Amino acid sequence: MGLIADLKLYLAEKLDVHLTALNKSKKHVFKNTVKAKKGATVNQNVTVLNLGQATKQEKEEALKLLADSFKKGDVLFLDDESRQLVSSVEAAESRESEGSLVNFFRGKLATRDWQILRTGLYIEFLVTQGIPTKEIREGVIRNHGLRGKNLLNLAAAGHFTSHIKPLYEELSKAPGFTDNVFYEEFERILKEMPFAIFVNNTITPDQLTDMIKERAEAAMAYSVDRRKIYVHAWGSNVRTVDVCLAGLDKKYKITASKRIEVIAIVDATIEF
């Protein structure tokens, strides 16, 4: 078949199409297997339409076909890298650990936050595969700012699994719970993310003290501008923070805030 007949067929069948003008072969259409990035398991068959040798008339017809399909909402135009990334993310999310967390927060987080969460979890997955994540991280920071960066790091470091999801589950047990109760806590965490230690039940007061000292020493050694550490804990871990703060050297200036929603929550800022 010729280029136009093929394009019509693929658009009608809602099949994926790749457009290129680089290939100078006379063959308009050929099957191509695009391999997803290392670590993902998807191999996707994509038909490549080669515009390199198309006649002027064929190009005009192709333009019209694409524009008509787009107007009907049947087409999404995506650049190559983005298309491959989407396939890789979907493959990663088909794993139970990642998919269930993504689904848990569907509708609970604002759309943009949810997409950054998905991106962060994907980065976490890539890191386990030894695949570089710099470009993806930079894209998020460039377009979603400091808040986006903090959310990304929160997700990529596994804190949604260990801290944020359990926190949401506990908070949601309160009668009359609305997502706003969670958002308020979540925003506080996001703001302080770069300086945060999230205390879970594997951490003892002594270990927390050591973590605080190590962080403070590192910050001083590297002349970090903001000399503070943020500690966040809820439930039985509040006691861990209490014991740690009570025994902390007086050179640290501590501002702690405790509140009780359904559960006790504490956050403390330690300046030095």
Add this chain to the structure above:
Amino acid sequence: MKKISYVSFDSSSKEFILKSLGKNVDGEGFIVEASTNKHVLTQDGEPLHIDDWGGIRKGSEIFFKKDLPSVLDAVNQATGSSNG
């Protein structure tokens, strides 16, 4: 979930796609309306350089950047599987 065609493009066919939608690229590399030469805008209200362009989805015409959260959102919106 709505089934759609993903039409992916490489750098050689970018301008072909834009042309099909009545767009051009100006001298500085920004995507503009062919008829008026005015910048197209992302949903954040920003002009879009062709190097940052991730794609376009229906909903009038929604141009998005190529950072991963923006691309994932475009796919969800286009297939009707959006957040919540």
